[in-house]
Amino acid sequence: MESFIEVPPDCDFPLENLPWGVFKARTGAIGDSPEVHVGVALGQHVISATTLHVAGYLRDLPEADTRVFAKGRLNELMAAGRPAWRAARATLQRLLSSSEGELRDQPELLARVVHKQEDVEMLLPARIGDYTDFYASRQHATNVGAMFRGLANALNPNWLHLPVGYHGRASSIIPAGASVRRPWGQVMPANASAPVFSPSSQVDFELEVAAFVGPGNALGEPITVAGAWDHVFGLVLMNDWSARDIQKWEYVPLGPFNGKNWATQISPWVVTLEALEPFRCSPPPQIDPEVLPYLREALPYTYDVELTVDITPAGYDRATTVTRSNLKHLYGIRGF
Numbered sequence: 001m002e003s004f005i006e007v008p009p010d011c012d013f014p015l016e017n018l019p020w021g022v023f024k025a026r027t028g029a030i031g032d033s034p035e036v037h038v039g040v041a042l043g044q045h046v047i048s049a050t051t052l053h054v055a056g057y058l059r060d061l062p063e064a065d066t067r068v069f070a071k072g073r074l075n076e077l078m079a080a081g082r083p084a085w086r087a088a089r090a091t092l093q094r095l096l097s098s099s100e101g102e103l104r105d106q107p108e109l110l111a112r113v114v115h116k117q118e119d120v121e122m123l124l125p126a127r128i129g130d131y132t133d134f135y136a137s138r139q140h141a142t143n144v145g146a147m148f149r150g151l152a153n154a155l156n157p158n159w160l161h162l163p164v165g166y167h168g169r170a171s172s173i174i175p176a177g178a179s180v181r182r183p184w185g186q187v188m189p190a191n192a193s194a195p196v197f198s199p200s201s202q203v204d205f206e207l208e209v210a211a212f213v214g215p216g217n218a219l220g221e222p223i224t225v226a227g228a229w230d231h232v233f234g235l236v237l238m239n240d241w242s243a244r245d246i247q248k249w250e251y252v253p254l255g256p257f258n259g260k261n262w263a264t265q266i267s268p269w270v271v272t273l274e275a276l277e278p279f280r281c282s283p284p285p286q287i288d289p290e291v292l293p294y295l296r297e298a299l300p301y302t303y304d305v306e307l308t309v310d311i312t313p314a315g316y317d318r319a320t321t322v323t324r325s326n327l328k329h330l331y332g333i334r335g336f
């Protein structure tokens with residue numbers, strides 16, 4: 001697939017990807033009002049679906065109301081469901097392909113639709129009403145469990161049977177790049193007999209992949225495991241910042257609270273499951289023990305996505321890679 005918009009050879013945003021995001025101009029305005037646009041990334045550019053919609057394109061998406069690109073957020077598109085997501089993607093891929101002149105040959109419209117990524121500020125992709133953070137990595141659960149209870153009791157007895165998670169604070173989700181403030185909280189120093197209130201000295205990062213849920217269910221109506229994927233719009237990277245010293249003292253028995261609710265960062269581009277389809281693969285087998293039938297999924301249901309973490313310490317100008325992994329290693333992908 002080739003676009004008339006240049007895509008550098010190693011770029012993560014070719015025409016096959018087209019992740020969705022929400023943005024505004026760093027200075028001034030983007031083409032037309034409104035101020036905040038919905039669109040996709042292509043190479044080093046962003047494509048405004050909002051402007052295309054105002055110009056008469058992207059108007060006949062199945063199950064989608066016509067103002068889906070007008071509200072400066074992805075909620076309306078996500079709620080419309082997979083037929084609308086596929087139709088929008090197909091229309092954008094057609095309009096942006098090198099064999100198609102409809103957009104390419106309208107320079108005045110093109111100038112309002114296509115913008116350099118460096119000229120826009122990325123915002124949160126959607127209003128996030130709620131989120132659940134799952135504990136799906138066996139290695140991470142073993143490491144954190146060992147830190148809190150010792151290696152012999154690291155994995156709790158429920159862990160291999162169900163997706164363990166906690167509810168986070170949706171209002172503390174911020175986009176990647178925003179500054180984060182070290183939290184204060186109550187901690188119990190080693191060998192002390194009483195807690196103290198202090199800045200956290202054990203701020204930790206977590207490399208996670210988060211899913212945006214689109215249509216959802218009516219309260220009380222279950223979604224089966226087989227049907228669950230129809231609700232997943234796409235994936236982003238997530239850093240669930242954690243203050244381990246605060247968490248360790250507060251979290252028994254009701255789970256993480258202030259140790260984890262002060263900042264959670266997500267990457268701004270939502271990569272759709274359609275774009276990930278060529279990378280679909282099998283997760284580690286869940287056979288020892290086998291999970292209950294209501295949780296069993298047909299294979300393969302995860303994706304081969306390389307994940308790394310680089311850290312640049314204060315005062316250094318070079319990053320060090322501290323983590324190399326892959327989404328396919330997660331034991332329970334259903335428990336994102």
Ligand SMILES: O=C(O)/C=C/C(=O)CC(=O)CC(=O)O
Nearest residue numbers: 133135144145148240242256
């Ligand atoms: O194993 C425990 O007792 C507690 C574990 C956690 O709270 C782990 C954690 O940080 C959850 C997460 O990964 O977000």
Ligand SMILES: [Ca+2]
Nearest residue numbers: 133206208240
């Ligand atoms: Ca987490």
Ligand SMILES: [Mg+2]
Nearest residue numbers: 133134206240
């Ligand atoms: Mg976590």
